[in-house]
Amino acid sequence: MFVGRETELAALAAAWARTPAAMLVVGEAGIGKSRLVAEFTTTVGALVAEGGADPGSTAYAPFVPVLRRLVREYGPELVPGGGRWGLARLLPELGEADEQPELGRARLFEEVLLLVERAAERRPLVLVLEDLHWADQASRDLLAFLLRNLMRPGILVVVTSREPLRLHGAQTLRVPPLRPEEVARMLGRSDVALIVARSEGNPLFVEALADAGTTTPASLRELLLAGAERLGRASLDVLRAAAVAGRRTPHEVLRAVAGLDDLALDEALRPIVRVRLLLVDGDGYVFRHTLIRDAVYDDLLPGERRRLHARCAEAWPDLAADHWHAAGDRPRAYAAARRARRWERVLELWEQVPAGERAGVLELAARDALHAGDAVRAEELASRALDETGDPLRAAHLLELRAGVRDLLGEESLNDLREAVRIAPREARLMGALAGTLHWNGQDDEARALAHQARALGDTRSLVTLAALIALEGDLDAASALFTEARAAASDDDTRLVAYASEADVLEAAGEHARAEEVARRGMAQARRVGMARSRGAHIAANLAEPLCSLGRWKEAREVVQTALALDPPPIHRAWLLLVLGTVAVCEGSLKEAAGIVGQARPLMRGRSRGYDSCLEPDLLEGRIALAEGDLERAALLADHALTAHDLTLSRRYAWPLLVVAAQAGRIRRAPDGISTIGRVQKAHRSTFEAECGGSWEPAVAAWRAVGQPYALGWALVRAAEQDPDRADGPLREAASIAARLGAEPLRREVEAAAAVIRVSLRPGHGLSSREREVLGLVAEGLSNRQIAERLFISARTSGVHVSNIIAKLGVASRVEAAAVARRTGLL
Template structure:
């Protein structure tokens, strides 16, 4: 019976009216969370699919039944490739999962999102996820990803938990204890009022305890020995066959398929039905499709704990024989470690295999191989730290097998790459161990390129290409662009795309081309390449991983073009997808740069703080390493914190080799020169392309050179913000041209919509006494009159000051008002002060 909970049902109905969205139902064990959700789903016209978490489950366990039900209902064709790239890692019936450099997690998330959204397009959809307090980290990450990215009406996620969880945008519904009136309604109209009061007090309004106390009878309800006795009171009234089936279900797990229950119980269909009917009628077990679930986990625990140790072991062994998918856990619980090991091996439960490893027992592979397999699983589940630990342990055990060691090093490089760490040393060693492995040589070439070691990068890329590693074309294209031959580079990028062996290489080629074009000042071409890549990433289901990389490329180019609002939209959309660490870091840094340019230093500080922990070591080479340093230095200058900026510049100059950076050496040297920390650039700093030449011209101007040269350099690049800043500095160096320079800078600031740039220009105009309104056509005499008007003089006083007649003075004032387009002397004076005329 369902009683009360009107406010909670109304809250769920409100969440349903606002799809897409989520509701988190929170309450203690037995408080009625599941019953509330069941009543809600009974009332809605929707497809309801349910899953749940359980202690000790494998990754994504709460989602497997949900995703499997949707695939069965609508078919795997709802997602690109029929789900074989990502969902197949959870649903083996879709086929063998493909291998990808991002190791599947990004594909899995995006395919799950597409499956839910497209299923909801066919019929309104409610996803019920029970007991999320037991959910694994990977499952919670997937849930958070779905909540951030479900945008189309139709799906509602309803989750239950014993404790509050941080779920983005979820409506939190706390289930309170039942009032005494609700307890009376639950017990029925014939319940004795005194008994109702005693049960309400003893149960503290927990519906599960209310029912257990009532089922135990009056005397037992008054003096229960323990909660377990209360929970088992209903079970003790069952017949022997029904109780045996209930015990089998308790051993089997939270949810037991009908076929497993029949096999373990040893009953035919009719006998099983007869045994189950009293159990279901007592609501100890509930029917869930073709399986049976306990009404509450506490009931299962109580039944399980009531078993004798020998009974548990025997039932676990029978469950293992009847249920191959769960055999490893059941053999383990039965105390048969050898059979548990064999079952875990067959199921690919590598962490369990490691737990059960016994050197005395033969195995299909050695311990190092299992460590490597477990490392891949940990990475799939989102635990890159555990993956790195396992891969490192495996490396220590492979002995004298150079090829295996090289491949393990490659795996660790992929893991550390997602952690934001440099893999250059591992790759060098891997290539020494396996000098004919073209993929390893190509990866080393790419990392050398990131670290500014161009000659060695070119040699390795050429060697890898000769051995058949076509992705090395991307590295050769980037190196060719550095030589200044963008046409030849474009040809190489096109070849790389035409021969790309996988989707990842295809998208890397677009990102690489966008990056080199942006660095060369070819902003239009960079924008086009990034947008083409983003479209491909969306088509391939990789918008979260490589798509985020391309979003950072596009955002950077849009900032260069002065289109800040567009950049914000692109970058915020990428961040909402919760990309992998290194890709997220790049997006955060560009987003931080936009915030700083738009006068939001606190937001920029926060974004920088989020990015730095994701970029450990020399992440992706010197340019990526120096990018957060540059943003922090600019942030310190914006806040007039010269001490912080100076300390950062000192760190960069002493701890980093700026000759290895192609993008950020000159901008950092500009900051150092502005602070007076350096007056001569270190030898060997590369100056490739229009953008770097403009930064060098700015550095030279900061050191006493020509700001006009810096203006000309930025004008050639076409970056309006940098051009406006150079124009402001040029105005201070050339007073005769200050008016034109500052008015152009003011126009740029208005077009971009940057408050800091507006303030910078206005301050310079006031200091130079320059009007920013353009030339109103005032004659020298009229300018003299306007200054006197601004001082508050009357026409007669102006006439006396200038030795002219009062009539002539009045004519001048009338002409001034007309030319300025104002209606009064007060407005004219205010305009003169604002524009620096006075």
Template sequence: MSIHTVSPQFVGRARELAALRGALDEARAGGACTVLVGGEAGVGKTRLVGEFTASAGDALTLVGGCMELGTEGLPFAPFTAVLRDLVRRLGRDEVAALVPGGDTRGLARLLPEFGQPGPEGREARARLFEQVLGLLERLAEDRPVVLVVEDAHWADRSTRDLLSFLVRYQRGEARLLIVVTYRSDELHRAHPLRPLLAELARVGWVTRLELGRLTRREVLEQAAGILERRPSPADMDMIYSRSEGNPLFVEALLGDPGGDTLPESLRDLLLASVERLPDETQELLRVASAGGQRIEHDLLAAVASLDETALSGALRPAVAGNVLVVDGEGYAFRHALIREALHDDLLPGEHTRLHTRYAEAISRDLSMLPAPRGAIELAHHWHAARDNTWALISAWGAAAAARTATAFDEQLRMLSRVLELWDRVPDAAERIGAPHAEVLRLTSVAAYQAGEFERGAALASAALEEIDRQAEPDTAARLLRHRGLIRFSLSRPGYVDDLREAAGLVPADPPTRLRGQVLETLSRMLTRPDQLEEKISTARQAIEIARQVGDDSTHAHALIDLTWAQCRYTDAEGPIAGFAEARRIADRAGAYFAVMRGTISESDALEGAGRHEQAAQVAREGIAIAEQYGLARSSGTFQAINLAEPLFSLGRWDEALEVIEHALALLPPAPHQASLQGLAADIALARGQADRAEALVASSRKVLSRGAFRSQSVLPHACREIELLEARGRLDEAREAAARALREHDLMDDSRYSWHLLLTLAQLGGPFLPELRSTAGWVAVEGRLQRAQRQTFLALTGPAPGDDAEDTGAWRLAAWQAAASAWAELKQPYAEARASLGAAHAAQALGDRQEATARHARARDLAERLAAVPLLDQLDAFARRARLAVADGAAPQGQPLGLTARELEVLEQVTRGRSNREIAAELFISIKTVSVHVSNILGKLGASTRGEAAAKAHAMRLFDR
């Protein structure tokens, strides 16, 4: 008779295994898919995933586990393990060739084989995240990929953030399945994984599997597999009652078949398999338990002080007894509970002594562990050894390593530990080479980059209180600049004051990089029209200093500030060239944040000046650059906003919706998502889709209600709220919202968005027209777009009391004609159509039927092309009242049944029997966009199925050649 340490038979998980296989089939077919597998410790999560991956066929399986260090996890541990495994399998060069854009500096933060990391900062973190996802997607082009992240209950915040990013942004076309395991019994109410699981569970392609305990019948099957015989009924009763169906406990209970008694405690149960091993093996396992769940061979050898022969001799029984398993270049405990029981069983002296030995071994050769793991584990072991001096020194070093890896939360934790230990180490400043105020500053920076703005501001203020600003002007200036940035992010007052004080502290002679950075930041934050001259002067000073000290990044940013200030929304060609020059300088320096900012600012300036075609072109270039830099889902989706906006202006609404749908499919950050949905709501309102507009506006409202946002976000949203109420016929509420908007918003801040709001309010009319006229008199008119908006505003509000307008009717007609001409010159068909309707009304009031008919015809032609249903209804109502001789409103030539050009293209593909995926590939659009077009086509054709739509298209001979 023989006995196995684990059952050779996989028991009781048929449903869960089928669910994982179904998820892989779904991913293989092109559907985004993530499975979260939860269950208590020992219930069989790892065994289930192992059985699944073993049967995954041609799929590429990548497995990485989170690692516990004390109460915190190691940053990015599972992804570092996956990357190292890929390099081992494919080679460094082949992996590098798969990285989007070919720049591996982001991955170098996880694995030093990829060279030196690029510039640090929050943008670097975003780039790292997108490169990891891009790498997985490129791998999945050849075959499906299964990414397994184990033990997520130990994940640090950096790991959780990257995991959330991968799940939320995975594309179905990528054929990527993500499987995450975690201990559900570890998730106390304050556990940081709980909110992430709740958030991910709301994502449409995420499924949660909860592994329960085995039934009595299943425990019997497991026991029979281990013993190779069925246990007696009495033994079975005892095994089932003691294990309560937990597979690990069943294995432990059956692990000593010759024993006369069963273990009395869980600890005894877990350690039973260890206590049967030779003494030297037990001692080695106790040593290993202090190293964590997974430990490298070289590190274990160094700490155990054994030669290879002795080490191998001690290890073999542990591996044979299934207490340890070989894991890459080291070993892992078969179950974390076994390691925890061993570690908890150490005496206090043993605990301190072992962690000291680990710290000393790592100190002798930090390279035996990959960066930043070596520095962070070193800090963990010195802290666990209760050596305050070395705990402080190692935490300082670990913070620097975490910063390089963009693990800002880990950096913040390490720096917080330095502050905590400061008073316990008398010569702390000398030990780390930095004063307490500098540690506070760096901790504040880490808090800011980790998104803890309030804490960052408090730490910066604390640091400022510790220093003499006159004696340490540079340090004070850095702190003031940093606090100014945080206050700006929080929309708190005082950020300009901080930056002005910082500029006053740094001497102008000799020029320094710090002074250039401070002046550039100040210039960037001077956003009000009354600060324009100061902004220009400050930007020029920053440019001159940056040139002198060779700081290309600051030079590029300052040139963007200057160009923006000089061109604003004017029509001049010259100043715009500054954006191209800034991008060239930034590109030369590898300052990709400046490159992105340059394209965003340029496209925004062009759109604000009414140069819509140029704005769209620059935005397209920006999206391509974002993809090249690996920032498609962050900077790229912001650029999509700047592309959709000019497309809306140009009346290319279906194209704009495709851009929006594609960007939203990438699940952009919430503020970007709100802006994209807002633009989609504008089109829905113009086309009379009130329900869709209301849903989009409500979604945007949730985002905007959670923070402070600038005019470019809040003013368009205010317009949409008002227009939606007007579309619903709730005019009194719309006027109340309009009055509230006038009270709450500063219309002097940004003329581009202020004029839009003024036009929306003027369209309503009402008792606040005098206030509107007064306000409009103060809002700047900086370019063609603002002039067209102002002209339309005048036509809506009429001559003010006291204006010289003898014939008000003639004045109104001239005003509307001028407005229509201005919008036509800008190539904005929707605005031109509305102005033409205004001109038609004015002409009819004067009795000029010929002009009224001509203006009406022009407006109707434009509105039909746009499918602007509410405007078409207004035009038809006007024609009936005025009894104009016009056509009955057939769809424009070339667009049968009101189908748009894109919908005709999609319908042609449908008639050929192609699927949504095939159509998407043919037309270079997303599958979701195809689905939207097909739904619209079915509605317009009155068809219930694709086949019926195709039959109608054939009957009408739409695509005969």
């Protein structure tokens, strides 16, 4: 079954479109070169003439089938003399060759060229020459001659080879392995992971392995090991050592395992490389295909394998655990895996781990999994470590570790931290971690008291919590000073990065978008320097994308988010990034994209990690989507959920925005008691809510202008214009300018709708003079040029000039369109 290869087929089609042309199709045995060419030739209305080379074939053998096909199709009369001077030497059916030694090869080449070009005059022609890596020199010379001299359109030469060839004017097309999904389509099944891994996407190998399980079919082994039977004893020994070492082996390791000096090793390797069982790869050697290595390895006796694996373990410390394990030496395998922090191998050898060390091993494994970004595995290992330990202090620190992991997974972490502090009440770091989580959950009084205690005991991260609490009180300068102190005093990179993330967050919440951007950029640079771009750096990326979104720099925000998402960050960081992306999509009018983003983000925020601010974000985004779609019923349901299922008094950032959604959906006319209003942004949201409930829009306009959020300002200007139509011109024109600058499609539509209702021109006067406006009004009444002239006491010619100028300035094609534009934009 032919699957995939769309790119390669397109490349061949492009070559066919620009004939005369040549294409060299390169790929390993079985990769599908011939199948690709055959599929292509079925799509072209051309005569296809095929030939190919074989090992040990005679001179010009690849061309004989091609020439015979052309002669049988069109007859020998296409070539002067019937081909008797040259072609008859290759095609006996042409008769006895007329020997002219002085012409010889040159005449043959000319006759082949003439035959090909004259055949192409009758019908477009595709010449296919297969397996040219086996071709003799004479055949290669003839091909080079043709490629240099073919001038006639309608001729495409397609050459296949296992290795690159130097062909004049030929474009090289490398055939890649099939992708896993293509292998699945080829076999008509989904369980193809093992086949993909063993075949490396080679279609021939895929078919051979489809029903073979973990074995390699004998017929395939013969193909893979072609050339091995000619190797000497020393070369075979080196090949077997390489197979035990792995797919790729450094030169130094192979020398040690083979037990040869450099000269002897080189002599043994040359025949192996010559038959392409091994390829030179930098400072080492790699098997041309995984299945070759498997075939060699399968031929080893059990004793040979164990001995060679033991040698590899001694020569290659990085992989010693694997080789000792394969050699059957479990104690040495465990010791090597422990040294290399190969925790999955350690867990396989669990019986080797002393009972008193098991909790510590699991804790180290959990921390390494967390650092690698596998939060799910880290939580599992931390929980296992808790079950193993009998040490209260270690249990407390394991609870802190698990709390941090659960935080990344979007799960509740407060209970673990409370239990950790109960077990170890004087541990400053645990107290600081609990204080930070209490703050995120809106329990500020307890958070403040605990943070001061932790600070007194020397905990640095508590400074971050205290700085965030000071920012809530409105003293941003004091908060920034404390964030700076926290970074300077921190003994670990994570605390420094948390300080950057928290400072950027509180600055953004306060409406200090430019300062938030600057802090976040410094934090991201630091995360990259210390190798934490995927974990804490993704957190800070969300803190950078937010102010960019607020400032209307949506393209930049998208780039920041996409770059961070490409690193596959932990779930909660991915969720925050997605929510910023969803907000941008709503502002731009990409509502289908925004809805998909909510669907991705919700499962990542499984609990109330990071408090109410985070768990309310999906509700807010979904409510805004519903309003943008005009689905007031769904918006009302979401608002009801937010008002009844959540305590909005605990949210510092999303309570007022959610109340705005509820007001727009008609579900609320008065704010619940106890909703805090901290900072300029929240004051602007509150002013918007009060205006939605019947108050004046002027305070909201002033608030958003002071905050510097253009998109929110644009909407407030539209509502202010609707509220005061007599003074709508300026606000609507400003809102139109904002919408155009941002690329905000929903705002643009809203502005134009309001302008049509209020009858406001969004382009002041369209450059019309007072007389032209007067004439336009009469045009709108349906008067002719003569009637307009009579009404205004001017000549009909002057009237016509005015009408022509009006049509040109409005950019319309007729009087009727001019009248329609005038009414729609408020010119009349």
